[in-house]
Amino acid sequence: MNLRKIIPLLVFAVLFAFLFRGLSLKPRVIPSVLIDKPMPQTVLPALMVSEISKTGIGFSTDQITAKGGLVLVNFYASWCPPCRIEHPALLRLQKLGYKIYGIAYKDKPEDAQNFVDNLGNPYVNIGVDLKGKAGVDWGVYAVPETFVILNGRVIYKHFGVIHEQDMEDIEALLDKAKTSQQEKK
């Protein structure tokens, strides 16, 4: 067969293979270099001096690592509309019994406080990252971002809003982490 005639078909065959491969890739998911590594060393002042944290420390990696277990770390800001969209999902995760630490990213403390006062507070405690220094250490480039931490190590990073359709994935992931943790015990 004359090669010229089958070139279009061959080009398409190659394209088809790539598209098929593309279906199993997740272009929106940008892998974090922190996966399977300990959390970056971070100590942040508390947004509010609550019952739990009379020390004035809102977020401390050492404390979380020492306590161990499964926690979520959520970077948010009151100026970020997607964070508002995400908020109900966090409240739901809290209801399911997950511990979520909040980090108010480049936000005025009073605004960050108003945000949780008005919309409900899903967080165990909130650290204030006024200048975004912690954000840099954690590799955050757009809030909201959520990290899943197991015994002080980052096991997963969710980029952007936790949408309704992400909830299943996240819950499955958390369930898996929980059971693997229990098995170890």
Place this chain on the structure above:
Amino acid sequence: MIVEYGHLAVALALSLALVQAIIPMFGAYHGNVRLMRLARPVAIGQLLFVSFSFGALIYAYLGSDFSVVNIVKNSHSLKPLLYKISGLWSNHEGSLLLWALIIALFGALVAIFGRGLPLSLQSRVLSIQAMIGVGFYLFLLTTSNPFLRIFPFPDEGRGLNPLLQDPGLAFHPPFLYLGYVGLSVSFSFAVAALIEGKVDAAWARWVRPWALLAWVFLTIGIVLGSWWAYYELGWGGWWAWDPVENASFMPWLVCTALIHSAIVVEKRETLKSWTILLALTAFSFSLLGTFIVRSGVLTSVHAFATDPERGIFILGFLGAVIGGSLLLYALRVDKIEKGSIFAPISRETGLLINNLLLCTGVAVVFFGTLYPLLLDAMTGDKISVGAPFFNKTFVPLMMPLIFIMGFAIQLNWKRADIKAVASRLKFIFGASVLAAVMIFYTMDTDNFMAALWFGLGLWLVLATFADLFKRIGLGKSGNLLNKIKRQPRATWGMFFGHLGFAIAVLGMTGTSNLSQEFQNIMARGQKIDIGGYEVTFEGAKAEVGANYTAVRGLFTVREGGEILTKLEPATRTYITPYQSTTEAALYTALRGDLFIVISEEQEILIDTKKTSVFGVRIYHKFMQVWLWIGMIIMVVGGLFSLSDRRFRIGVPLKSLFAKKNKIRAGE
């Protein structure tokens, strides 16, 4: 119940499509006239069923029937009527139903207007058209059912995205789909021609109007989307080389190549297999675009909710339609007779170069769009390809295209005299170069490329007029008006098509290179100078709307001390769903658009005094309106050309009426 009837109608349309796909094809193979004749009524019947189904969904949308999942997700009882309807195609399932409707519509149009076609060709075309339809009906019935009910049902819908409530966006998808799906007709014609092994002037004459119609719709669809992004999104941009925009641009480019190469087949019976390949490719790009948008393989600002199951379905469909047609091409293209030869300097060559440049452009856009996917698949690296890539690769490719356009329209078929053409165009060429040089020296910045582009745009405007004057014989004896009237519509089609393109090029050059931008905070009474206007910020007030709060600013625009206009941009904050939108204020002049966007109030200290200021962005979009005007003129050109062809489509219809009259007279 009507919702269930609508669902049932899709299933019935599917069964009719299956009949239409199999029986006429079988009949054409065996030369059985009765079986072939079945195609027409079945195609019309299929349209009736899908229309019913579409109507049922619209009815449910109008009545805000929140027991239907699709309506809960995409509508709201407070939505204005127009947006209740457009909510239907704002989502995956509903837009698929619209696709299916348009496929059936085009099938029925071929059945009605294609009576002059040889019966075997028409049956095969309708059969292929139905095969494509089958894919979409199956898609609707299996993974993407817009009629799905929900129980218990909510009292109110969730779809009230204010950004999407805009006339520009309400009509953008239907036009785009009419264009995408319109290309299925030339695809079906190409496949039928491959099966029959016959491509001649008559074939090209039948295909070209369909391709032109698709081109007109596609152009309108793309312009509406671009226009909406320009004034609604508030960043003053009209094209961002986003994957989804590229997905609509690629079929447009191929279709543009197709409507030009089909002329060569029609007039000279050559470039046949190339034209067939273009017709196959154009629709393939439509399907590819659908895949890109709905499968989530590329990141884009235009997010349809994506779902891997759907991705697999579309990919399978893509494989069957494109792979199948290209396989047929490989097997059958030899059956198509070679065309007549032509000299290296001829109109054929001009059109061939036009085609090659357009297709190189498509290849570049295609590569840039899919590169992130290719890289991710091969190395796992994530990157994005943005405007700088396309501006450096695609845009320069259009320079020789425009230059050759000016020449090629003056060339004769078969063999042309380049010297005569060159001598006719030398003054125009000189004038364009001179204009480019003058623009270069009057511009504030040393922007050589902008000057070159202005020169090219002007060259094309002048060359297009020169060609028209030559055609109507300006300066020769005879009544000018009569000579103008005698020109065929096709001449006007080409004239307006090319002229519109040239004007759009001038607009794009202006707005991309000579626009000005001011972005800062402004206090009440502050003035700035931009684009030769003096803009004064007079203050802002708060407003409360039905479901939003807003800040509305007042700006006075003066030119030379005289008040030209007052502009009132606003920024709205919606409560459910939480979202803020900008209502940019525009003042349009031929020279450029003044475009003002305001954001929320802030308080800052000026000289230890608390002062309220507003974030303000003011753009002067130089010659922006030329872009829109140029595009509209292009569409007018397409319609002129189409009306010339419709004459041909209408001929068989007229003869049919004549026959009926004769029969009546015979009685």
